[in-house]
Amino acid sequence: MKKTKSTVGVQGRRIVSYIVLILLSFLCLVWFYILFINATRSHAELSRGFTPLPSHYAVKNFVKMLHSTQPIARGMLNSLIVAGLSALLCTYFSTMTAYAIHAYRFRFRKFAYTFILAVMMIPTQVTALGFIRLVTRMKLINNYIPLIFPAIAAPATFFYLKQYMDSVLSLSLVEAARIDGAGEFHIFNAIVLPLMRPAVAVQAIFTFVANWNNYFIPSLILKNEKMKTLPVLIAELRGADFLKFDMGVVYMTIAFSIFPVIIVYLLLSKNIVGGIALGGVKE
Amino acid sequence: MANGGKSSKVVRYNRWGYYFLIPFTAAYVIFQLIPLIDTVTQSFFENYRSGLKQIGPNFIGLANYVKILSSGDLWQYAKNTMIIWLIGFIPQIIISLLLAAWFTDPSLRLKGQRFFKTVIYLPNLIMASAFAMLFFTLFSDNGPVNSILMQLGLISTPYKFFSHVAASRCLVGFMNFLMWFGNTTILLMAGMLGIDQSLFEAAEVDGATPNQIFFRITLPLLRPILVYVIITSLIGGLQMFDVPQILTDGTGDPARTTMTMIMWLNKHLYSKNYGMAGALSVLLFIITGVLSLIVFRLTKTDTDR
Structure with a gap:
């Protein structure tokens, strides 16, 4: 009897922890998703409001960024x-x-x-x-x-x-x-x-x-x-002066400084996450 | 090492200890010790620019300290820094404790741990200035966040995040939370994994609930690491700069309520107000010094144990 009760308890706690973990993961990632979407959109598209799907201006924004001031x-x-x-x-x-x-x-x-x-x-x-x-x-x-x-x-x-x-x-x-x-x-x-x-x-x-x-x-x-x-x-x-800028280029510039680190991190994450705790606390 | 010949050889080897310390010592003395001494010296001098005119340097004793401690600015910026730190740190420590307890709980057997740990640690590595720039664009008056909130029908006109004191401070605090809770989780996890597992098993056999186990066993045994996390985070909080600096373009707006102490120091450095910058640096040095001493004591007893 006691066993089944505690299994239900564990099941419930497991569900709660998954929900919290998924919410936190969403909070960590959503900004970079929006950044990715907006870096692919043109200035005109951006001023019309947010859409959750990417557009096709990524290359143009990139070229413009390379030739910006x-x-x-x-x-x-x-x-x-x-x-x-x-x-x-x-x-x-x-x-x-x-x-x-x-x-x-x-x-x-x-x-x-x-x-x-x-x-x-x-x-x-x-x-x-x-x-x-x-x-x-x-x-x-x-x-x-x-x-x-x-x-x-x-x-x-x-x-x-x-x-x-x-x-x-x-x-x-x-x-x-x-x-x-x-x-x-x-x-x-x-x-x-x-x-x-x-x-x-x-x-x-x-x-x-x-x-x-x-x-x-x-x-x-x-x-x-x-x-x-x-x-x-x-x-x-x-x-x-912000209003003079092409927002697509601004987003592309931010993306250009953030995404290389993210990519390298994902490739090496095994070493990094394992390595943090070692240096943090003297044991 | 019994005979003399061998031990003199050992002594000869041991000279290399000094040789190998030369690079560290040289770099430390040039780039940290000399600047530290100069910073302290400058704090006793009147040395600033007034328009095109250079005032000083004249020795004025403790006048800079009197001026800085009696001005309202220091207390205002110290208060800002502490409030923003708390806004980020309170959720950070609670969530991190929770996640670390879940990750290390063998009865939960959470799947995808590697994935979750990778994701929650990710924001820590992001360039803080680019992340702040991103948040500035996302939360600007006609940025995507306002656009989404309006599409959802939650608001009818754009909410001006950067004109409201609470919203601005919360954004900075929230970004600090996002950037640091993954790191804290992993540190606390290491601490929890260091606890003798048989204690948990014994408690479980005795019929303790998960909450009881957490509050009666995990938390008390975790205290040294918890104190370590709190103090290092406080030291980090005192250094808060990149995020509010970029988010508000160095103004600390609205009405200097997001201006942190290092932002103020940065302002003095730019305007070459060296006397005040020196006094402020020394004050920050003393505060971090005291806090570090606590951490130092703490880690020292840890190894002795």
């Missing part, structure tokens, strides 16, 4: 360069920092580890004033160096990689390589890095996305139109 395609290339190089430097050097703490016993080891964890939460915004002044003094305004090189010191990435390293890298392996006569730098590149590949891949994706989306600092540093990254151009689009 804003260098959108160039912006995408700029974003790719900045985000790609940041991800590369960030993961390589964060692995190196993690290895330094993991494999060697030196006097300031514990201090260094505690220090890096302590500064992990300091947001970039609170040092932005000094950062901008420094960049101005170094004559690096309109330069990608201040957007790329700070990625070398990334405490959160370091912490994630350190956790992973603790679980995969045994020091006897390093010891064996030393006996074979390998140099320390060579051991790092040829043994440690390949071993860390799964964690490095996850962090490379996160760093790439974070820099791809970054708006605050780039908007203060990139003043030259041809140097601007996508978020800065999007903000500019918002600041422009």
Whole structure:
């Protein structure tokens, strides 16, 4: 008797959870659906109101976007360069920092580890004033160096990689390589890095996305139109006189900045969703 | 390591610890430590532009702090930031707890978990500025949302979302909710999966209802992670910038009710009002510092356990 009652209860709870999950999924996706529809419609069609079916102006909107006053395609290339190089430097050097703490016993080891964890939460915004002044003094305004090189010191990435390293890298392996006569730098590149590949891949994706989306600092540093990254151009689009714009092109521009990330995410989602929890909480 | 020769070799290896720390240290000192020191220094100076004229820099002690703390603006923007954060965070933590409990409940055996997790995490990766731009166009006076509401006959004239205080704040809060509830769900799930399963089984055998199990077992054991989530989210909330900045074109309209503290900082940075920007940065630094310390303590005891 009790068994049937609890089965009914489970069934009921299951139905409720599916309904809530479907509603939330709808809330997450509907905006991108509308964006997709509107990016395929012409300005005239858009001003007549919303329809749930796509039109056939996607290619025209795309061509118009490429020839608009804003260098959108160039912006995408700029974003790719900045985000790609940041991800590369960030993961390589964060692995190196993690290895330094993991494999060697030196006097300031514990201090260094505690220090890096302590500064992990300091947001970039609170040092932005000094950062901008420094960049101005170094004559690096309109330069990608201040957007790329700070990625070398990334405490959160370091912490994630350190956790992973603790679980995969045994020091006897390093010891064996030393006996074979390998140099320390060579051991790092040829043994440690390949071993860390799964964690490095996850962090490379996160760093790439974070820099791809970054708006605050780039908007203060990139003043030259041809140097601007996508978020800065999007903000500019918002600041422009809206009524003069072809709305089809506006939607296409937004779609162009959002959909590449969505596509890459769907291809790699298995790694990403699995990787979030690992870095979030120290266990 | 018994003989001296080998241990000196080990010491020689260990020097590499310092070498491998050089890139991090150099990048940290140049791009974070020096700017931090400069920011703090600037907060004690009068340094701004008045029209074409440059005022300062003159050392004025704590005058910037007195000015910023006694001005109504700081409190107004702090209040805005907190209200918008709460609008997003309250539904976020409730929904995330619910979803995490469902996903980890073995008796529910939900199908399509991978799909749902992928979908709810998706908004977190979207470029916040493009997402805000999208919401601005969708919710504009003659945008698709008004068009749909009118087609459904719910309203007869377009609702001006961006002229109403509550609607504007709710939109920003709602976007924050959408962008972060998937992330929080996955963090809480990891916490729930870490709980000893035998506790649930024992409770079930004793006839506890799912609600009792959730409130009496899951929630208390989840407390460290819950506190972690709340504080990191609060730190994130204090940094709120991209969404309201783009949504309101930096104005914080209507009547500066969606202006956040970082938007204000951004305004000072653009107008080269360095003294005030410095004082504001230091205040934000102290607040996040205190909050981080709590997180730091929390994670530290976690590993010691």
